[in-house]
Amino acid sequence: AQSVTQLGSHVSVSEGALVLLRCNYSSSVPPYLFWYVQYPNQGLQLLLKYTTGATLVKGINGFEAEFKKSETSFHLTKPSAHMSDAAEYFCAVTGGSNYKLTFGKGTLLTVNP
Amino acid sequence: DVKVTQSSRYLVKRTGEKVFLECVQDMDHENMFWYRQDPGLGLRLIYFSYDVKMKEKGDIPEGYSVSREKKERFSLILESASTNQTSMYLCASKSFLPGELFFGEGSRLTVL
Numbered sequence: 001a002q003s004v005t006q007l008g009s010h011v012s013v014s015e016g017a018l019v020l021l022r023c024n025y026s027s028s029v030p031p032y033l034f035w036y037v038q039y040p041n042q043g044l045q046l047l048l049k050y051t052t053g054a055t056l057v058k059g060i061n062g063f064e065a066e067f068k069k070s071e072t073s074f075h076l077t078k079p080s081a082h083m084s085d086a087a088e089y090f091c092a093v094t095g096g097s098n099y100k101l102t103f104g105k106g107t108l109l110t111v112n113p
Numbered sequence: 114d115v116k117v118t119q120s121s122r123y124l125v126k127r128t129g130e131k132v133f134l135e136c137v138q139d140m141d142h143e144n145m146f147w148y149r150q151d152p153g154l155g156l157r158l159i160y161f162s163y164d165v166k167m168k169e170k171g172d173i174p175e176g177y178s179v180s181r182e183k184k185e186r187f188s189l190i191l192e193s194a195s196t197n198q199t200s201m202y203l204c205a206s207k208s209f210l211p212g213e214l215f216f217g218e219g220s221r222l223t224v225l
Binding site: 009034036041042043044045046049090092100101103104105106 | 146154158221
């Protein structure tokens with residue numbers, strides 16, 4: 001069984017500030033972890049993923065995430081927020097040969113000018 | 114690039130109507146999925162298919178059925194639509210591991 005918890009359904013930052021979106025997971029097998037972004041009235045787009053190897057993963061649009069096994073976390077960060085980063089962000093986990101991704105409930109990021 | 118196409122972006126149906134949501138992918142992916150997205154609830158898996166004519170229930174299959182007659186096409190069927198099925202429906206596909214999903218643009222269904 002696997003699950004994802006995203007801490008904070010809504011995060012608000014100022015333009016230029018650090019973005020930190022939190023994700024904790026549980027998985028009975030070594031996980032694959034993903035962050036997706038959804039802009040209004042669109043589908044989900046992959047930001048980055050962790051499968052194996054390097055625990056610091058870089059994605060599109062300047063985002064990165066670090067897999068911390070001891071903390072069962074996969075937090076998403078960006079050093080400097082831009083107005084175009086305003087969207088909903090979803091963390092997801094899958095494990096082993098499991099076909100299914102399990103998603104968190106999402107975090108809505110607002111960027112203030 | 115992988116493309117997942119959902120036939121209708123917006124639909125309005127009446128209670129009791131039969132509703133078909135179509136999804137086509139062009140990357141020869143084995144696995145296809147239907148999710149439902151509601152505010153505050155995230156994405157919930159309705160059904161998925163790992164091969165032609167094969168399907169498995171997800172977390173919330175009640176009131177839905179699916180069809181996969183061809184590898185590239187996966188349909189979601191609401192036999193008798195109800196107002197509580199008003200939602201955004203997202204189709205996705207993927208190949209084998211590491212499990213990245215590719216999503217369509219979504220179909221926003223309103224049942225009156």
